[in-house]
Amino acid sequence: MRKPKTPEASEPARDKLARRRSRPGERVTMMDIAAAAGCSQAAVSFVLNNTPGTRISQQTRDRVLDVARMLGYVGTSYAAAATYSGLDNVIGFAVDQLATSPEAVVAIEGARQASWKAGNVLLVTQTLSDPFMEPRAIRALTNGGISALIYMTIYTREVELPPYIYELDIPTVLVNCYTADFAFPAVVPSEIAGGQSATRHLIAHKHWRIATITGEIWMQAAQDRLTGYRRALATADIPFDPELVIEGDWSASAGYTATKKLLALRDRPTAIFCQNDRTAVGCYEALKDAGLHIPQDMSVVGYDDEEISRHLVPALTTSVLPHLAMGQWAIEHLHPERPPGKRRYPIAKLECSLVKRQSVAEPRPGGSAGVVSV
Numbered sequence: 289m290r291k292p293k294t295p296e297a298s299e300p301a302r303d304k305l306a307r308r309r310s311r312p313g314e315r316v317t318m319m320d321i322a323a324a325a326g327c328s329q330a331a332v333s334f335v336l337n338n339t340p341g342t343r344i345s346q347q348t349r350d351r352v353l354d355v356a357r358m359l360g361y362v363g364t365s366y367a368a369a370a371t372y373s374g375l376d377n378v379i380g381f382a383v384d385q386l387a388t389s390p391e392a393v394v395a396i397e398g399a400r401q402a403s404w405k406a407g408n409v410l411l412v413t414q415t416l417s418d419p420f421m422e423p424r425a426i427r428a429l430t431n432g433g434i435s436a437l438i439y440m441t442i443y444t445r446e447v448e449l450p451p452y453i454y455e456l457d458i459p460t461v462l463v464n465c466y467t468a469d470f471a472f473p474a475v476v477p478s479e480i481a482g483g484q485s486a487t488r489h490l491i492a493h494k495h496w497r498i499a500t501i502t503g504e505i506w507m508q509a510a511q512d513r514l515t516g517y518r519r520a521l522a523t524a525d526i527p528f529d530p531e532l533v534i535e536g537d538w539s540a541s542a543g544y545t546a547t548k549k550l551l552a553l554r555d556r557p558t559a560i561f562c563q564n565d566r567t568a569v570g571c572y573e574a575l576k577d578a579g580l581h582i583p584q585d586m587s588v589v590g591y592d593d594e595e596i597s598r599h600l601v602p603a604l605t606t607s608v609l610p611h612l613a614m615g616q617w618a619i620e621h622l623h624p625e626r627p628p629g630k631r632r633y634p635i636a637k638l639e640c641s642l643v644k645r646q647s648v649a650e651p652r653p654g655g656s657a658g659v660v661s662v
Contacts, residue, residue: 316359317404325355336361378409379622380429382422383440386414390594391442391611395463398615399438408619417441423450430456436622438615441465444476444508459622463614470632473621475614479509482607482640483516483563484523486589489605489642490559491524494650495587499532499557501546501567513563513591532557536567543570551578558651559587565594568604583649593643602646610638 318336322329327348334344335352381399383392396412403410411429415422429437437456440463441447447465454471462474490498500517503510514533521528534549536542543562547570550557562568568590572582580586582602590597590606597604617636 316356316361317401318361320359321352321355321361324359325351327352332356377407378411378432378434379403379436379438379619380426380432380434381410381412381438381440382415382426382429383412383442384415384417384422385442386412389442391464391609392440394609394611395440395615395618398612398617399619400615402616402619406619423452426453430458434458436460438463438618438622439465439472444479444512461618461621463618464611466635470634473618473633473636475617475621475636475638477509477610477614477640478637479512479640480516480519481637482591482642483513483561484520485516485640485642486513486561486591486607487517487520488524489644489648490561490587490589491520491526493559493587493648495557495559496526497532497555497557498526498559498561499534499550500561500563501534501536501543501550501571502563503536503538503567505535510563517561536563538564538566540566540570540573543567544574545570547571547574548578551575551580557586559589559648561589561591563591565590565592565597565604565606568606569596569600572600572604582647584652587648587651589648591640597643597645600647605643605645605647607640607642609640613638 318329318332321336322332325332325348331344331348332352335349336356379399381396383389383396386392396410400410411432411434413425413429415425426437426439436459437453438461439449439453442464444464446468447462449467449472453460460472462472464476466472466474466476487498487500498517498521500514502514505511505514518528531553532550534546536546543566546567547560550560551574560571562571568588571588575582575586575588582588588604590604591609593606593608597606617638621636
């Protein structure tokens with residue numbers, strides 16, 4: 289009797305990763321192995337680290353080990369330790385909010401991916417911008433022997449860094465924030481361009497009456513996305529109508545309330561640019577309660593590309609916040625030969641690319657969303 293064949297990884301995936309491995313300087317990761325072996329990254333980690341107490345089938349174990357060998361994976365517990373290079377192996381990452389912020393986790397993951405390719409370890413601390421504990425947290429990192437520091441804030445803004453950061457003799461990079469003196473390399477999302485791209489997408493679908501629901505307007509992200517919205521209108525010779533701008537607070541409930549206000553207008557919009565995806569969730573609910581369909585009766589665009597945007601019905605067109613790329617950028621711009629505070633650096637702005645899904649279409653003939661009592 290023929291022995292059952294062990295499930296194989298996708299041949300295209302294996303071929304693609306084998307070609308990648310053949311290129312010098314590229315380090316194979318557990319995510320690469322998971323993609324080629326057809327299992328989760330957690331399963332790969334458990335197998336390669338021989339984690340006790342996990343119930344993973346022998347077939348899966350064999351498949352993971354086979355793919356790891358084929359791709360030439362090198363890990364500290366799976367094979368001989370890598371020959372490390374870079375910034376003495378340890379990089380500190382200080383962020384003001386971590387536990388409640390997916391953006392921080394995404395940026396940290398981007399930094400981890402870039403760090404591990406060079407064999408560097410990332411140490412993370414949450415500071416909450418506390419005037420007493422933040423200095424202690426960062427000093428704990430520096431006293432522990434980190435060779436570089438990444439400093440991140442959740443909300444994009446100008447920050448005033450304490451003097452002790454200027455006095456550090458290690459490279460320092462700012463993520464999602466910047467200083468007035470431009471003393472450190474800094475990277476932020478290109479929010480104006482993102483707001484402009486989202487609005488242009490609606491204009492390209494022949495919408496002329498376009499509303500927007502902002503976040504809290506004191507925040508730089510809300511100001512910049514609104515600026516992008518206005519620039520797109522101006523470029524298309526569409527007059528700006530302040531009646532079509534409703535201030536929200538980034539929440540689904542604010543999106544619901546704002547959408548109700550827009551539907552009550554005598555000349556209602558045919559499209560709504562929600563300046564984050566949670567606002568769009570509330571917008572969807574308000575449109576549903578009003579008996580309107582997306583995108584036939586109203587087109588909707590979000591922002592942030594959160595997980596929920598993929599699962600709304602219809603799936604939400606939105607813009608990606610480039611936090612993963614920002615974390616990777618930070619690692620790539622930690623230059624040991626450039627001590628902090630010795631020159632001026634331009635602020636790098638990374639694209640908030642538009643993800644086109646099914647929530648946008650041309651307006652119905654007549655250009656109206658219809659008359660529905662609200």
